Structures are given as C-alpha cells and as structure tokens.
Amino acid sequence: MSKEKIALFTIFGGTGDLAQRKLYPSLFKLYQKGYLQDHFAVIGTARRPWTDEHYHEIIADSLASLKADAATVKAFASHFYYQSHDVTDAQHYVTLKRLSETLDAQYGLQGNRIFYLAMAPNFFGTIAQHLKSENILTDNGFNRVIIEKPFGHDYESAKVLNDELTATFDENQVYRIDHYLGKEMIQNISAIRFGNNIWESLWNNRYISNVQITLSEKLGVEERAVYYDNSGALRDMVQNHILQILSLLTMDQPVEFTENDINIEKVKALRSLRPYTPAEVADNFVRGQYAADGDVKDYRSEDKISPESTTDTFVAGKVMIDNFRWSGVPFYVRTGKRLADKFTRIDVVFKRPIVNIFNHDNNASDSTNELAPNVLTINVEPTEGFELRMNAKCIGQGFATTPIQLDYDHDSEATANSPEAYERLLHDALNGDATNFTHWQEVAYSWKFVDVIQKYWDEHTPDFPNYRPGTMGPAASDELLKRDGNEWVYKDN
Numbered sequence: 001m002s003k004e005k006i007a008l009f010t011i012f013g014g015t016g017d018l019a020q021r022k023l024y025p026s027l028f029k030l031y032q033k034g035y036l037q038d039h040f041a042v043i044g045t046a047r048r049p050w051t052d053e054h055y056h057e058i059i060a061d062s063l064a065s066l067k068a069d070a071a072t073v074k075a076f077a078s079h080f081y082y083q084s085h086d087v088t089d090a091q092h093y094v095t096l097k098r099l100s101e102t103l104d105a106q107y108g109l110q111g112n113r114i115f116y117l118a119m120a121p122n123f124f125g126t127i128a129q130h131l132k133s134e135n136i137l138t139d140n141g142f143n144r145v146i147i148e149k150p151f152g153h154d155y156e157s158a159k160v161l162n163d164e165l166t167a168t169f170d171e172n173q174v175y176r177i178d179h180y181l182g183k184e185m186i187q188n189i190s191a192i193r194f195g196n197n198i199w200e201s202l203w204n205n206r207y208i209s210n211v212q213i214t215l216s217e218k219l220g221v222e223e224r225a226v227y228y229d230n231s232g233a234l235r236d237m238v239q240n241h242i243l244q245i246l247s248l249l250t251m252d253q254p255v256e257f258t259e260n261d262i263n264i265e266k267v268k269a270l271r272s273l274r275p276y277t278p279a280e281v282a283d284n285f286v287r288g289q290y291a292a293d294g295d296v297k298d299y300r301s302e303d304k305i306s307p308e309s310t311t312d313t314f315v316a317g318k319v320m321i322d323n324f325r326w327s328g329v330p331f332y333v334r335t336g337k338r339l340a341d342k343f344t345r346i347d348v349v350f351k352r353p354i355v356n357i358f359n360h361d362n363n364a365s366d367s368t369n370e371l372a373p374n375v376l377t378i379n380v381e382p383t384e385g386f387e388l389r390m391n392a393k394c395i396g397q398g399f400a401t402t403p404i405q406l407d408y409d410h411d412s413e414a415t416a417n418s419p420e421a422y423e424r425l426l427h428d429a430l431n432g433d434a435t436n437f438t439h440w441q442e443v444a445y446s447w448k449f450v451d452v453i454q455k456y457w458d459e460h461t462p463d464f465p466n467y468r469p470g471t472m473g474p475a476a477s478d479e480l481l482k483r484d485g486n487e488w489v490y491k492d493n
Contacts, residue, residue: 005430006039008109013118014044020062026423028063031076041103045085055082087123093134111141125164132168146175149240155447162440175429180241181436182421185380189248205329210486212347215335225304232312237335239450250321259435270445274320281456288314288474290338291465298465310462313337316477338469344380347489349373358401372403385409
C-alpha cells in the first residue's frame, strides 16, 4: 500500500520566517521519505510581489542546510506556486480559488486541502470567513486548517478567535499546533506511563512527592521583542507548552490510545487545576525579568523594548491538581529567558521511605545517612533520554548509602534521523490525526487558569529586574520550593 499523502497546502504567510525555517524543510523531509510524491502542491501567499521562479529560489535557500541533491530540491520546488495576496481583499480569494482548482486538476489532489495560517492571529477570522464565502473549501475531499500560537491573549480573546474559526470549520477540522507536542520525548510520556506497570502503579499521590517541569532558554528575546513584550513568559510558555506537558503527566489512562479518548482525559486533568485567589497567586507564583551582566543587556535595554516594561521574562509557580490521583502533590513549573542553559526536562520526585532503617550506621561518612529521594528525569532536549536516581550501598565497611544514577539516551544517529516536531505534526495533519494538537477545551481551561495570575500581576508593580543572566532565575523561585521542604532537582552550577 502506498504511503503517499495527497493534498494541496495553502500557506498564508508563505514569505515569513516560520515558513522558511520550519514548514518548507519539514515538507521537504516528508517528500524525501515518500509521504509527499507526485500528488501534492503548495500555494504560498503573502503581500510581496514574488514570481513562482523567485519563490522556488527561496524554497531552495530554506533547504540549504539539509545539503540535499540539487535535482531533488528542484523537483520538490516545482510543486510550489506563489500568489501575491491581501487577506482582507475578497477579490484575491477569487484568484486563489482559481489557482487551487487548477492545481487540484493538474496534480490529482482529490479536493484535499490544508490551510496553514502562519500569520498574526488577528487575521485568522478574516481568512476563515473568506475561505467560506468565496467557496474555496471543497465538498469532495478534506478541509483542515492549521493555526499557530498565540491562540488569543486571554480566555475572552481566545473564545472570539475560536468562534470566528468554527463559523467556517468544525472543531475536528481545526489543528492548533503546539510544537512541543511533536517532540519525541513529550510523546514518550504516554509510553512511559501506560506501557510500564512499574511506573503507572506508582504514578499518584501515594508515592510521588512533587513533579518539576523546566523549560529553560539561554538566549534573550532576540527578534521576537515586539511579540514577547506583549506576551511575557506566562502567556508565551506556561499557558500552552507547560500546561500541555502537565496534562500528559497527570491525565488518567484513556480507554484507548486514540485522539478522542486522550483529549477527554487531558481536558479532565486541566479542569482539575486548582484556581488561585489573588492572595494565593502572590504565594504560589513568582515572576522575574533579567538584569544586565557584562555584555548582556538587561531586558528593558533590548531593542524595541520599553525602558519601563513590566513584562515577565521568567515564571516559576506551584500548580495543584484537585482530583483523587494528585491531591496534595505540588507541580512546580518554571521557564525563562537568559537562564543558565537551554534545555527542557521533567523531574518526577518520589517520596522517601517512611522509615530509614540505615540511619543507625555510625560508620557512615554522613552521620545521618539520609536517603535521597528517587527521581525519574525525562530529558526532552537537547539530550533525549531518561535518568533514574536511586539509592545503593557505598562500597566498603558499614552500610552507608549513596545515590546512583541509571541513564539512557537515545542513539545520536537515530535522533538525528528522527522527524523534527513540525515534520511529525504536518504528517499527523495529513493523516487527519489531531492527537498531538491542542483542542479548544484544553485551550479554554488553560487560559482560565492563567488569566487569574496575569490579572493579579497586571494590578501590582513588580520590582524588576530581579535576576542575573546565566542563573536559573530569581531567588524567590528557590524559596517557593523551600517553603514546602523541597528543592529544584536541577540547580545552578
């Protein structure tokens, strides 16, 4: 059976950075692997007056780092067509419809259409409305729309966006992309939990002390300054990536490993997030903004950033899940810019034994001989793999114990050849599988949780800047855990 997927891609924002850095290389890898062959075409749209020939040059340039065969690149690029397009002009959609129908007949696309909105969210509703009013959607194939974050600025704006989209598309036609859900080790969370009884039987408040989710970035805001200053770390990272990861860690086992059943369990987990009162926000969430250090500018001195900006470039918080499985277990989350290094990791910290029978050994080098907690670490990036910290006997006389670590990393060659997140997610969209995309109810509950925190912060002026670049954030982040008798597994070197 052929694995070829048949579709017409229309990319709104086809000249943009996302298209050139992520979409074109990902589509090319699908082409190299035979998922895209003869029966596909791509229309790139934007305001720039490009020709098809110039567009093909841009495609080739975007693939330069892949060092692919020139003939293969040329054959791939020949499937791409460019249309100068104003998304607010209905007449331009008439031209788009004509080109779409021509390509459908030329490549035998069977009416299958994927619309990728790689543009600012304020255009989503306008594009969706015109796709419907100008009859660009087909009756004889599938119609799917992929949208990028930010999906709204808060719950109310997200609902408006969703209402605009679902006036044209059904919910099962809307693919809200969160590239973290395309990462190998994030998808591995389900395999670890539901494929290993040793973990699933311990995956609850009887055995787990706390869970830590860290998404650390070494760089500053770079070219995203304008967007970031209107968003901040809470909206940019916590509302989507972190809460999506948290839902996978905390959801109950689905009846079957299917999109619908997984979505049901993720929504139940997000519904169980404990909403905070304003006073509780102050006690359970910390925000930060990086200062200057040597050649590194402070956030407020970055290009296009207001010198009075109160935007958070760091967030740490304690999240509680009020259900039978997780009651009483704190989930600590943190993310930020200009931190010690770039990495994403999840640390599951298990409770210590109730009784430490080894604590009597007077020959131990540590007279208390306290047992360290067992920790399961899921390394998401840049290293992909697992670590398990457990206690063992020290070599020699007596019975002192010491933590040891078991490690497994994915083979570097296999990792290099594995699909990148966007490649994986585009393939899922072609298959009509939205398991690793975000559904509306997940978005809604995430925003409702985050909005309370953001509202409190908006009403209180922070004391910024409050952390030095190259560290893991402000001291208050460490204090947040110390109050509970805990500490971050990953600390500053």
